[in-house]
Amino acid sequence: MKKKRFTEEQIIGILREQEAGAKAADLARKYAVSETTLYNWKAKFGGMDVSEAKRLKGLEEENARLKKLLADQMLESAALRELLFKKMVGPAAKREAVAHLWAVMSLSERRACNIVAVDRKTVRYVSKRPADTALRARLRDLANERRRFGYRRLFVLLRQEGERAGKNRIYRLYREEGLTVRKRRARRRAVGARAPIPVEARPNARWSLDFVHDQFACGRRFRILNIVDDVTRECLAAIPDTSISGQRVARELSALIKRRGIPGMIISDNGTEFTSNAVLSWTSENRIEWRYIAPGKPMQNGFCESFNGRMRDELLNETLFFGLDHARAKIGAWTHDYNHRRPHSALGYATPAAFAANLTATGDRLRNPDQLRRSPVATFAPSGVSTARTQLAAG
Template identity: 45%
Template sequence: MKKRYTDEQIIGFLKQAAAGTPIKELCRKHGFSDASFYLWRRRFGGMEVPDAKRLRTLEAENARLKKLLAEAMLDNEALKVVARGKFLSPQARRDAVAAVRAKMGISERRICDLLGLSRSVLHYEPRKTDDGVQVRLIELAGERRRFGYRRLHVLLEREGMLVNHKRVHRLYRAAGLAVRRRRKRERVAVERRPLIVPSGPNHTWSMDFVFDALADGKPIKCLTVVDDCTKEAVEIAVGRRINGQGVADILDAVCRFRGYPAAIRTDQGPEFTGRALDQWASANGVKLLLIEAGKPTQNAYVESFNGKFRDECLNETWLTSIDHAKAAISAWRRDYNEARPHSAIGNRTPAEFSAALRQDGSIANRPAGGKLATQDSTK
């Protein structure tokens, strides 16, 4: 509010009164009351005009400092309301703004400046698109419980849903579909032996055993055979017991239709180092590659497959009998070869990748030194 009289005028009135002019006459002449005059004299008595200007400057500076202090204290109290953690996402900052306004009554503009949030972001409402991506994503995650968002994104694209992988990741996290990592046993780090890069299908197979149990607690034994080049699950044989002769019989049955590999990599288990498998390999021109004892990383292709097999099949299926186990594992193997995208071969299925290699014409069914497949079941 603008003052009626300046400080200079007030000091002039006081000087006139000090010179002998009656106060009543000054009040009547200039239009102010006796109370105002005595108030001025108490405040400006004995001052000159420069003193009054200096006093006015000090009062203004004092008022400004008091205002800054009050605002700083208010901001400090506001921050105490939301000082329980960091607010990195826009939604967390929106919630913080609402909490401060509800408790402190601070203006929206001020609390947005305090928390570093734009008012346009505060009032932003995302546009909801009902294109069925989230519904289908949840359905696929229910069917493929051990798949992450990248493989689910590949499956969505296969169904014709052109959606950015970042949106799939956002919907994946919003729906709480993140796959929990199963704890692994700590292992001693060992030096890894370089693996031979396969030149084509049937160049090198990897083989290993995976153990599990049925619902009644009885153990089962699974022989997994993988083609290192095409990533195909050549065979997953299931039984109560599989000895060395059983391994040879299983391989012989598979090779009659697929062809014989040039080499098979295994660990030093008794089934793989016995006479039965050695005689079979020698008779069919197959080289057995044994890794060092206690170093499964040297057989990394099949170890990687075994991890997927256990994570996506054995740990997800309640096996009630040996027949049920054979059927369920056979169905999963077919799905692995024909439907599951594999990141190491460009998110194609092993069957698609193998067909592309064979269609190329430059890669034979079997590298030099081994026998081709035959349909003669009497062999």
């Protein structure tokens, strides 16, 4: 930054001389400045004292600093938008991201490294590994001869030929050469029941399972495992995570059974998580009937699909999730509100929790003849709204 010849205090002193009667030409000759400069000083500092000039200077410096911060923030936001669809996992991917910012946005290496959150030494690192040209060539030849062999069998063949490289090194070269064997495994589909399934009017008579997908503010996708009681319409569990396997589904169902009891039946689609060996083993061990809907017929799992639509419309489309913990908190609060406060039209505008309590109390009275003389429970429907009969048979 260019250093000024005169400070604000000196300029105010010169203007004071002019106000005392000195001519502008004499002052310009005395201080070696032009008369235009004197008039500019007068327009900017006229009528000010030293304290006001210092405050003005401080405001100008603060304004310049804020402008610089805003420019830096806008530049960083633009750089992050450039990297929004790039998967920055590992040093190599981060080097590519820094190179992309340098080439596209002309950012310096220091600024690009700060945005990508990578050390400059990592970006400048040059691998010193040997090229392994002969080993790569022999590995390609063996892979072409044995097209269905994976890296483990190729490693055994190389060891038989006297190669001393370890398995991890062979696997790295195998991946870098693009020799991965494409699997020929057909997707397993369970046969769904096409006839309507009668359900007893009681809690835990039948549960429905399905997944809902959404994404965080950063663009990373996550999924939610929803478990619904088809009779009471309660959301028994809504479990968000970035990945939910069949083993995770079995663990969550076991934990739910400890809290609520064993269901009479479970309905789901033909997703790979629900048709996995972990789920099939779990149903066999717990002796629970698990039925699959027909492929391409989501209406056969209509209760859970309806709940998914409500969650999509009332929560997912209205909320911006910033992370997994934030999503768990928001989804947990919404499901509690859905069960205990939100009126359900299919239940005569009662909440699912109140309907389940009423259904349980009614079943207890039917099992106990001494309580039949008590007055029945009043309807849950608001005044002026007709109570609809709950559909307990679904297909």
